[in-house]
Amino acid sequence: MWNHILVNPWNKLPENFTVDLQQLDDGQAIDKRAYPDLQAMMDDAHAQGLSxxxxxxYRAPEKQEYLFDDKIRRCEEQGYSKDEACKVAATWVALPGTSEHQTGLALDIVSSNNQTLEKEQENTPEQQWLINNSYKYGFILRYPSDKSNITGISYEPWHYRYVGREAAKIIHDRGICLEEYLDSLKSVSKQN
Ligand SMILES: [Zn+2]
Incomplete structure (x- = not known):
């Protein structure tokens, strides 16, 4: 299914991947098919007085390349060797071709009152609402704190991924991550 595509450090986006984008404000864009649910989620959040x-x-492949190289450079500035810098960078920024942002199904959403991409983001009223309600609109918090060993990505209480409402509810209710959900589907189909 299009919204079940798995992109992580071990699963690269296919070379020929394309996506039909819906442009949003401020130069943002998302897969057209996820747009109605996103709009509903943002409308309901605003109705709760949240911002x-x-x-x-969405990130074009060149943009991901730039972000990754930039993170390596900053790690080197902190004193890491080139090899170490690559490894550390890869835990924070996805290698080009392995970022969910390249699918058009991932969004980083922050509070307007606290726009930092730090752990504290989870304490904002906006994240509290999104963490508890985004699944109703087909979005999941993609990188939970206790799943880093499976997702390959550190805790990010701002990165949401569209998987559709049915999958999002199961993932939310079971407290699993996308990798675990997709694995559970595989084992079900093997039994059949
Ligand atoms: Zn993100």
Whole structure:
């Protein structure tokens, strides 16, 4: 299914991947098919008096390349060797071709009142609402704190991924991550 595509450090996006984008405000963009649910989620958040802000969304391959190289450079500035810097960078920024942002199904959403991509983001009213309600609109918090060993990505209480409402509810209710959900589907189909 299009919204079940798995992109992580071990699963690269196919070379020929394309996506039909819906442009949003401020140069952001998302897969057209996920747009109605996103709009509903943002409308409902605003109706609660919250101010969520999309600060990152679809990323072209060149942009991901740039971000990764930039993170390596900053790690080297902190004193890491080139090899170490690559490894550390890869835990924070996905290698080009392995970022969910390249699918058009991932969004970084922050509070307008606290736009930092730090752990504290989880304490904002906007994240509290999104963490508890985004699944109703087909989005999951993609990188939970206790799943880093499976997702390959450190805790990110701002990165949401569209998987569709049915999958999002199961993932939310079971407290699993996308990798675990997709694995559970595989084992079900093997039994059949
Ligand atoms: Zn992200």
């Amino acid at each position: 969520p802000m999309i600060c990152s969304s």
